[in-house]
């Protein structure tokens with residue numbers, strides 16, 4: 001083990017109630033909204049294909065013209081209550097909202113910079129409107145914050161000169177001020193989702209970031225902070241020099257999902273996902289593959305089956321309205337969740353071998369296991385391999401408990417559930433009530449008599 005002052009301060013998962021609630025969310029919403037939604041991926045009539053929230057950094061975009069977009073920010077269709085209703089009916093249990101993205105424009109009236117919504121035609125505090133609206137819907141709020149700030153004169157990509165270091169000291173103070181301000185203005189938020197923390201300038205701030213994280217946790221006991229906030233004194237990010245996760249959950253799963261339980265190293269994690277291949281902020285011309293509702297439902301089940309949460313991104317338009325494609329996806333996912341949410345909420349890795357037909361989830365703290373089925377085999381037989389000393393007491397459709405199954409034992413701890421010639425066009429869930437052998441008195445494990 002390497003002696004570290006600013007590595008991980010805890011090994012393994014948090015066990016407090018706030019984190020246990022986070023662990024059980026299952027499905028979340030990400031919202032990327034800011035000045036970049038005004039151009040929506042286009043500039044002077046030319047549509048670009050990069051991620052639209054990065055448009056300021058693209059060649060040919062006059063940065064000062066982009067920066068003055070705050071004078072035309074007036075989202076007349078913005079309605080945080082409508083956003084929160086959409087999220088509620090989709091079944092999202094938390095939302096991660098961009099307070100400030102890399103362009104530095106603050107959607108709250110920060111006292112520490114002029115570059116905020118206060119100095120726009122809109123004027124009002126958007127972060128407050130979002131926090132209040134989602135609180136009212138019972139959806140927990142996590143605030144996204146980009147440390148990298150292209151607008152701030154003291155931001156540096158690296159610290160090379162004395163001048164850099166003097167400027168960056170000012171920037172560190174500014175960053176701390178804004179984070180304390182956010183936690184003070186919006187005391188109900190449950191966590192912070194950091195981004196823009198890969199540049200050398202910030203990676204060199206192990207002690208400062210560690211102390212700031214400690215200060216934020218002291219200000220807001222229970223605050224949830226992911227692994228992307230800080231680096232250890234050797235510049236290691238996410239996992240410290242001893243390979244231990246820093247922060248409360250792994251934030252590395254951006255537009256990708258673990259494929260097996262070993263990939264998550266026993267940590268909490270969430271996957272944040274875009275509908276197109278790579279667009280977070282509004283891009284008017286979505287192109288390439290747009291994920292369908294069924295694909296997104298499968299990603300949700302896959303994340304929960306591996307002990308994580310799935311967070312789907314929405315990129316509202318410059319006027320504040322959510323685009324129709326996203327509304328439709330939210331409705332499709334919501335319709336499925338209304339019937340099947342029991343297999344997603346407060347569920348975790350079930351410990352069953354993965355099968356081709358779909359995913360196992362387990363209701364946390366119980367012996368109730370769910371089979372979330374996406375691929376019905378031509379044989380109509382769903383294979384189950386139970387963990388050792390586990391028997392199946394009952395098996396039935398979640399949507400209709402009358403429709404039950406008698407598992408056919410095909411070998412030791414291996415069964416088939418035979419589906420009726422079903423015309424399922426949507427993913428469905430089968431409930432397995434299981435039984436762990438309570439004691440093995442040295443003889444061969446007696447299959448639980450059912």
Ligand SMILES: COc1ccc([C@@H]2N[C@@H](C)[C@@H](O)[C@H]2O)cc1
Pocket residue numbers: 032051053054195196254272280
């Ligand atoms: C260097 O590559 C990236 C890719 C995406 C990001 C940002 N993280 C996502 C959550 C979005 O905010 C995207 O702009 C930052 C750097």
